[in-house]
Amino acid sequence: MENSNYFSRFPNFQPARSTSATTEFDRLASQRNWTQGSKKYRSERAKFLVSEFDAHFGTDATKLENWQALCVEVKVQSPTESITQCRKSKKALAKVHVNLVDLVDSRRTGKKLKRFPGPNALGDYTIRTGKIFPKSAAKKDGFLKALLRVIL
Template identity: 60%
Template structure:
C-alpha cells in the first residue's frame, strides 16, 4: 500500500466518509472503471480495506495501546495487560471485519457472533468478505481473521 490514506491516490474522488466501506469503494471503482471481480478491482479493494482499518485502529501491532483500544471497542475489557493476552481474548471474538471497519465510518456497532459458523453464514449472505491477503498482513486483523469459505 502506498499511503496510509488510500484516497490520497485519487484527488478527484469526492469522499463520503460516513458511507459503508463497500459503498464508498464501489463508488470509486465505478469512477475508475475497475471491473468488479477483476485482479485490479480485488487488489484495490484489499488495499482500501487495509488502509481503512489502519486509519481507524492503527497499524503498529507492537504497541499494547493499539491492542487495548481494539479490545475495548470490541467490548472485551480495559484491563488486558499484554499483547499476548489481547490476542488470546480476540481469538474468542467473532466479528465481520468489513463491519468492524464500518463502525468507524457509520457509527453503528459491530455485531458479535456466537461462533465461527454464525459469522460464516452472515459473511456469505452479505458478501462482506475482508480480503485474506490484507488481513494476514496486519497483526490486528490476523488476530480477528476466521476461515469463512
C-alpha cells in the first residue's frame, strides 16, 4: 500500500514506507515545528491517522471488500461472503479489542497486530503508550466506529 495522501501536502517531507505511522508523523511534526499537545499538533495528527486508516482499509463502509479486509486484519473468523454476513461480522468486531493506531501501523510495517483480552487491558496499553486514536474522528467512520472502545 502506498503512503497516504496526507503526506503529499508536504512536498519537502519524504516518509519511509514501512516505518511506524506515529514515528513518521512525529518526524513531520518536528520538521513543521508542531508542538506535541498543541491544537495544531492534535488537529494534524487526527487528519493523519484517519487518512492512514482510509488509505489501508478504504472509506466506503458499504463495500463488502473493505469489511472483509478489516475482518481479516483483526482475525474475525465470521463468514463475510455477503453484505448480510458482513453485518453479522460487525457484531463480532464488537468483541475485538485492538489499538487503532497499532492497526494502522500493522499495515504499514507488517508487524503482527496484538489483540487484547478485554477493554481494560486495551485501555491500560493505550494510556501507557499514548497511542490514542482521536475519538471524534473514529466516531465519523463506519469501520473505525466498529472498533472504537471506551478507555477508562
